[in-house]
Amino acid sequence: MAIEKVFPMTKEGKLKLEQELENLKTVKRKEVVERIKIARSFGDLSENSEYDSAKEEQAFVEGRITTLENMIRNAKIIEESELDSDTVSLGKTVTFVELPDGDEESYSIVGSAEADPFEGKISNDSPIAKSLLGKRVGDEVAVQTPGGEMNVRIVSIR
Secondary structure, eight states, X not given: OOOOOOEEEOHHHHHHHHHHHHHIIIIIHHHHHHHHHHHHTTSOSTTOHHHHHHHHHHHHHHHHHHHHHHHHHTEEEOOGGGSOTTBOOTTOEEEEEEXXXXXXXXXXXXXXXXXXXXXXXXXXXXXXXXXXXXXXXXXXXXXXXXXXXXXXXXXXXX
16 A cells, blocks of 8 residues: 655644635535536537536646645644744744845745745745755755755744
């Protein structure tokens, strides 16, 4: 039997996934079925782009439902109490400055299931997070980025 992947996440992250799953099952699924019904009524399915589009969306929605169910079933909630407050770890927000004289940047390190770089949430699998994990305030760290290596100093962990 295959070993299921564990998805580390915060309580908020799991709740967000559960809400998305609920919406897909109760709202989106019905909308897509309705679109398919309407498209079918147009007759010939061989050249019916509305039907093809609705079937593709249905496949996407069903795939996403399966993915979310798997992530939720295999979620491992990161408890604040388990975390060492002095060390960068999953569930923590890290503030660092780029050396020699860059601006401060803050990122929350979360499981891949809830990563959203536009909201300052980066995956623990990302190159930036990987180079910061386990480090402490004051540490200077070489971080691999798509644009090359940059050196940063960790200012705070919360």
